[in-house]
Amino acid sequence: MQATKHSDVRSRLLRFLEDYIILVPILLLMIIWTFVAPNFLTYGNFMNVFRQVSMVAIVAAGQFYIICAGYLDLSLGALVGLCGIIFAKSMVDWGMAPLVAALFTFLIGLVCGATNGSLVTFCRLPGFVVTLGMQYIARGLCYVITNSYPVSRIPASIAWIGRGYFLDAIPWPVVIMVAVFIVVAFVSKKTKFGRFVYATGGNQEASHLSGINVKLIVNSVFILGGLFSALTAIILVSRLNSGQPNGGTGFEFQAVIACVMGGVSLSGGKGKAIGVILGAIFVGLLTNGMTLINVDSYLQQVIQGVVLIMAIGVDVYKQSRQAASR
Numbered sequence: 001m002q003a004t005k006h007s008d009v010r011s012r013l014l015r016f017l018e019d020y021i022i023l024v025p026i027l028l029l030m031i032i033w034t035f036v037a038p039n040f041l042t043y044g045n046f047m048n049v050f051r052q053v054s055m056v057a058i059v060a061a062g063q064f065y066i067i068c069a070g071y072l073d074l075s076l077g078a079l080v081g082l083c084g085i086i087f088a089k090s091m092v093d094w095g096m097a098p099l100v101a102a103l104f105t106f107l108i109g110l111v112c113g114a115t116n117g118s119l120v121t122f123c124r125l126p127g128f129v130v131t132l133g134m135q136y137i138a139r140g141l142c143y144v145i146t147n148s149y150p151v152s153r154i155p156a157s158i159a160w161i162g163r164g165y166f167l168d169a170i171p172w173p174v175v176i177m178v179a180v181f182i183v184v185a186f187v188s189k190k191t192k193f194g195r196f197v198y199a200t201g202g203n204q205e206a207s208h209l210s211g212i213n214v215k216l217i218v219n220s221v222f223i224l225g226g227l228f229s230a231l232t233a234i235i236l237v238s239r240l241n242s243g244q245p246n247g248g249t250g251f252e253f254q255a256v257i258a259c260v261m262g263g264v265s266l267s268g269g270k271g272k273a274i275g276v277i278l279g280a281i282f283v284g285l286l287t288n289g290m291t292l293i294n295v296d297s298y299l300q301q302v303i304q305g306v307v308l309i310m311a312i313g314v315d316v317y318k319q320s321r322q323a324a325s326r
Contacts, residue, residue, distance in 0.1 A: 020260050022278045025267050026258050026285065035095035047171055051162075051239070053284035054177035054230045055080075057277050059248075060255035060262075063227030064276045065221040066257055068188070070201040070268030071127040073225045075116065075134035075256060080248025082138040083109050083233035088151035088243025091158075100159050106230045112138065113226025117219035135252070142245040151243035162239030173235050177277070180228070185273035195223060200270025246295055250301075257304065260311040267319055 033040040059076050066073045083105050090101035112134065119130045166175045188194040199207045202216045208214045232251070237243050262279030264271030286307065290300050 019275055022263065022275060022282055023198070025261070026278065026282050029282065029285045029289060033285065033292065037289055037292035040289065044289070044290075049284045049288045050174045051171045052288070054173035055235055055239075055278055055279050056236070056251060056254045056258060057280035058180055058228050058232045059178050059251045060224035060258040060276050060280050061180055062274070063252070063255040063259050064184065064271060064273060065188075065197055065224050067256075067266060068201045068262050068263065068268060068271050069218055069221045070204065071120065071218070071221070072256070072266070073114070073116065073222065074128065074131040074252055075138060076225055076229050077248040077251035077253070078135040078138035078142070079109060079112050079226060079229035079243070080233045080236060080251050081142045081183075081246060082112070083230040084237045084247040084303055085142050085145050085151060085243045085245060087234055088154060088236050089228075091155055092153050092220040092243075098155055101233055105142060105234060106227060109226035109228075109230030109233075110223055111226070112229075114219065116226070117222030120222070121215040121218050142247075144243045145208075146243070148245055150245070151242075154237060154241050154243070158234075158238045159241070160238075162235050162237070163241075173239070176231070176235065180231070181277050184276075188273055193217075193220070198269050201270075202270075213259070222280055253304070253308065254280075254287075256297050257308045257311060258283050260308070260315055266312060266315055 003118065030040075039045055059080065062076060063073060085106040086108050087101055090096040090104050091098055094101075096104065116127075116130055116134055119125045120127045161172055161176075164172045166172055188197070196207070196212050196217050199210070199212060200214050204214050207217075229248070233248065236247050240247070258279035259271065259276050259284050260266060260279070262271070262275030262277070264276060264279075283304075286304070290303065295303075
């Protein structure tokens with residue numbers, strides 16, 4: 001009986017470590033930055049980290065659903081930029097009230113996501129090609145609409161979204177991020193839609209034969225990606241107090257790093273929402289620490305690329321090991 005209890009505890013511990021191994025590099029990063037970056041362990045710095053993490057994490061929430069369904073969306077960062085420009089322009093130049101502008105921004109995100117999903121499901125185009133094309137279209141529109149100039153004179157009434165504090169302690173973007181992931185975790189674990197997303201990513205043919213509307217699921221996850229990009233765009237515009245044509249640049253890749261580092265399998269059908277938010281925290285800590293020690297921004301991109309390749313390599317190794325053990 002005692003041996004059985006020990007075995008059960010050991011198996012649970014091993015499962016926890018396998019699911020949340022990302023905690024190890026997070027702790028290592030915190031230890032390293034504590035010693036080499038004097039300003040790292042300050043309240044102000046941690047608030048900046050979590051404010052930045054919140055935006056990457058919300059984009060990663062959309063990427064999470066898309067990857068779990070067996071795809072990858074390379075357009076999410078550019079959609080953040082486009083939606084941000086639309087949100088800013090709507091208020092500054094098109095005379096919309098902030099709430100109406102926000103709803104219009106969500107509509108743009110929905111349409112862009114639905115376009116990606118429709119081209120993948122109904123036109124049977126590869127998701128990689130579709131979203132890469134959408135990335136170029138959205139980023140190009142950012143510069144065409146603004147003539148490459150930032151959109152300024154943002155109404156002060158939206159400043160709280162990106163720069164305000166809940167109860168004078170927690171940045172509102174962090175509160176929004178937590179709320180988003182509570183919903184994402186609940187939907188992915190407790191609803192029929194979540195189970196269908198995992199099933200679709202695991203095996204589309206088997207899911208179709210079992211009665212799941214695979215096309216609807218795939219369209220839905222791409223739409224969610226667009227909606228989460230729109231939400232991130234609203235937060236970003238509020239934080240920067242302007243609509244930047246290059247806003248959201250690199251967010252799609254940071255979101256992929258967050259997902260893969262958080263245990264989401266690029267082969268689809270596997271992953272947990274809590275792992276994604278931990279992966280986003282890892283990305284935020286990595287970027288913040290490099291900035292504090294004055295690592296060149298271009299070198300930071302190199303390091304992030306190396307981290308992404310290593311994370312994908314670990315995922316491929318895990319998948320091959322699991323396949324070999326069957």
